[in-house]
Amino acid sequence: MRLSGSDLACFRGGRQVFAGLSFTVEAGEALVVLGPNGAGKSSLLRLVAGLTAHSAGTLSLAGGNDELTIAEQAHYLGHLDALKPSLSVTENLAFWSRFLGGSEDCAAALEAVGLAGIARLPAAYLSAGQRRRLSVARLIAIKRPLWLLDEPTTALDATAQAQLAGLMRDHLAGGGLILAAAHGSIGLDAPKELRLGGPR
Amino acid sequence: MTALAALFVRDLRLAIRVGGGALIGVLFFLIVVTLVPFAIGPDLALLAQVGPAILWLGALLASLLTLDRLLAIDHEDGSLDLILTAPIALEATVAVKAIAHWLTTGLPLVVATPLLGLLLNLEPQATGAVALTLLVGTPALTFLGLVGAAVTVALRRGGLLVAVLVLPLTVPVLIFGVAASNAAIVGPLRFGTPFTILGGVALMSIVVGTFATAAALRHAAD
Numbered sequence: 001m002r003l004s005g006s007d008l009a010c011f012r013g014g015r016q017v018f019a020g021l022s023f024t025v026e027a028g029e030a031l032v033v034l035g036p037n038g039a040g041k042s043s044l045l046r047l048v049a050g051l052t053a054h055s056a057g058t059l060s061l062a063g064g065n066d067e068l069t070i071a072e073q074a075h076y077l078g079h080l081d082a083l084k085p086s087l088s089v090t091e092n093l094a095f096w097s098r099f100l101g102g103s104e105d106c107a108a109a110l111e112a113v114g115l116a117g118i119a120r121l122p123a124a125y126l127s128a129g130q131r132r133r134l135s136v137a138r139l140i141a142i143k144r145p146l147w148l149l150d151e152p153t154t155a156l157d158a159t160a161q162a163q164l165a166g167l168m169r170d171h172l173a174g175g176g177l178i179l180a181a182a183h184g185s186i187g188l189d190a191p192k193e194l195r196l197g198g199p200r
Numbered sequence: 201m202t203a204l205a206a207l208f209v210r211d212l213r214l215a216i217r218v219g220g221g222a223l224i225g226v227l228f229f230l231i232v233v234t235l236v237p238f239a240i241g242p243d244l245a246l247l248a249q250v251g252p253a254i255l256w257l258g259a260l261l262a263s264l265l266t267l268d269r270l271l272a273i274d275h276e277d278g279s280l281d282l283i284l285t286a287p288i289a290l291e292a293t294v295a296v297k298a299i300a301h302w303l304t305t306g307l308p309l310v311v312a313t314p315l316l317g318l319l320l321n322l323e324p325q326a327t328g329a330v331a332l333t334l335l336v337g338t339p340a341l342t343f344l345g346l347v348g349a350a351v352t353v354a355l356r357r358g359g360l361l362v363a364v365l366v367l368p369l370t371v372p373v374l375i376f377g378v379a380a381s382n383a384a385i386v387g388p389l390r391f392g393t394p395f396t397i398l399g400g401v402a403l404m405s406i407v408v409g410t411f412a413t414a415a416a417l418r419h420a421a422d
Contacts, residue, residue: 051281072287080278086217087210098206100286 001027001063001145003048003070004176006112008057010043017043019056023194027063027085027145030178030188035196041181042078044196045148049076064145074146075139079154081131085124089115092123093137102142109141113163128155136164139171147171149180153187161187203288204296211300221266223379224303226312229262233316244321250362251320252330252381256374258316259309259334260341264366265304267345268352268359270297271413275353275420298339298346298410308336329384329391333398337377340402343409344369350416372401 002024009019017040025031033041046052048059050071061070081084093106111115113133118126126134132155138148147168153161165187168178172188180186215222236254240246274280283293310331317327348366353359379394 002386049285051284056201068287071285074285076281076285078278078281080276080281082278082282084210084214084277084279091210091213095206095210096282099203099210099288100282101203104206180272 001059001061001175001177002145003059003146003179005048006057008044008047008059009028009055010047010052010065011055012043012052017181018196021057021196025177025192027175027177028172030172030180030186030191031194032186032188032191033179033181033194033196034183039196041196042150045076045078045150045179045181048146049074049148061146070146073144074148075142075144077135077139077147077149077152079150081135083123083126083131083134087124088120088122089126089134090119093134097141100138100142100144106137106141109137110139112167113137114160115192129160131156132156133163135162136167140167145176147176147178147180149178149186151182152180153182188190203286204256204292207293207296208300211297215300215304221269223308224260225266225305226308228265229258229312230310230316232258232261234319237319248323248326250386251322252326252385253378254320255313255330255334256337256378256381258388259313259338260367260370261375262309262321263306263338263341264345264363267301267342267349268362270301270346271349271353271417272355272358274276280353280417280420284418286348291410292343292415294346294350294413294417295410298342298413301346302339302342308341309338310335326385333377333380336395336399336402337373340373340405340409341370343406343413346371347409347412350413350420353417353420363417373398373405376401385398 004024006022008021009039010017023031033044035041043052047054048070050069059070061073064073089110093109094104097106098104107116110119113136114138115130115133152164156164167187171179233254237247274283284290313331313334314327317330345362345366348362351365352361355361376394376398380391380398383389383394384391
């Protein structure tokens with residue numbers, strides 16, 4: 001499986017965010033997108049997730065399921081957590097799992113991110129780091145080959161960061177792909193890097 | 201199918217739990233209709249005459265009141281992004297959300313109508329006619345309102361704009377809803393004639409509303 005983009009350009013709000021951007025990510029590989037604020041890291045991830053249209057270039061996922069779009073084979077972990085405060089931790093995760101095509105049993109995923117102890121707590125009472133972990137649990141509960149992670153370590157403590165790095169390594173070892181936007185290390189050993197220029 | 205069932209259950213839960221606002225619409229309906237006799241005065245004949253129109257206006261405003269946050273919340277907390285990456289047609293998602301919303305906000309209005317008919321001096325038969333027209337008409341209001349909610353989804357204070365955008369579109373529903381109610385009460389038209397047209401307008405609103413809402417949401421994600 002290989003995700004490749006060639007000569008991609010993105011306009012947002014009438015401003016060119018980037019142009020002529022090419023990259024490839026092979027199965028089992030992680031690509032970390034680096035660059036200053038406003039360089040277009042998030043825009044690139046949203047573009048791959050199908051949430052923003054690209055104005056030029058092509059984007060393809062070779063070796064995937066041809067009947068699904070790239071977005072339907074990808075997990076998008078953005079800055080927003082997509083959690084409902086009045087639903088419990090389990091209800092939040094079980095809903096996304098079922099809606100995105102996974103099973104309803106999410107106990108293992110909650111265990112993997114260390115939230116099993118507060119599974120019945122309403123999401124309103126979670127801290128920022130716990131909310132982030134619950135979002136990460138979504139990646140485990142539903143199997144999708146491509147992970148699009150927008151600054152995944154935000155708000156996570158050292159333990160959770162190590163946990164996330166472990167989950168990412170497992171995902172890569174299983175032939176998954178990761179495209180992550182970050183300002184520093186995301187805990188993987190020597191991932192490929194893609195540097196975006198400054199804002200224009 | 202299991203995905204849509206999950207969405208349906210989630211939306212029902214969100215509506216009836218704290219902060220969901222399932223009863224806000226029906227409380228608003230109650231207060232608006234209760235105020236009318238105080239404004240018009242104790243003229244029972246006049247109240248009975250304007251009763252169906254008052255009930256319809258109240259239901260119209262109440263169903264719009266609860267709509268504006270329905271999609272905006274999903275946009276603000278990032279749920280809409282994930283909904284767009286699900287392997288389900290957005291139109292189906294929109295339709296399920298609308299049905300869940302109607303069950304928690306539109307149906308209570310219909311159920312409350314017999315009680316409110318008493319305040320407006322309506323005969324039981326007249327109240328029944330109004331309730332029946334509301335049962336057919338409120339789904340149309342929900343689906344039309346959803347279009348407005350989708351267009352204004354990215355705006356912080358979209359609530360009033362939804363009303364301004366959607367109310368003109370609801371005019372046919374209002375006209376035939378009230379016409380059918382009056383036909384059942386005073387005639388001379390047969391109840392079936394305007395009621396059938398109301399049904400047609402409702403079905404059309406459901407179809408157009410579903411597709412228009414999905415189209416607007418696709419653009420809103422950008």
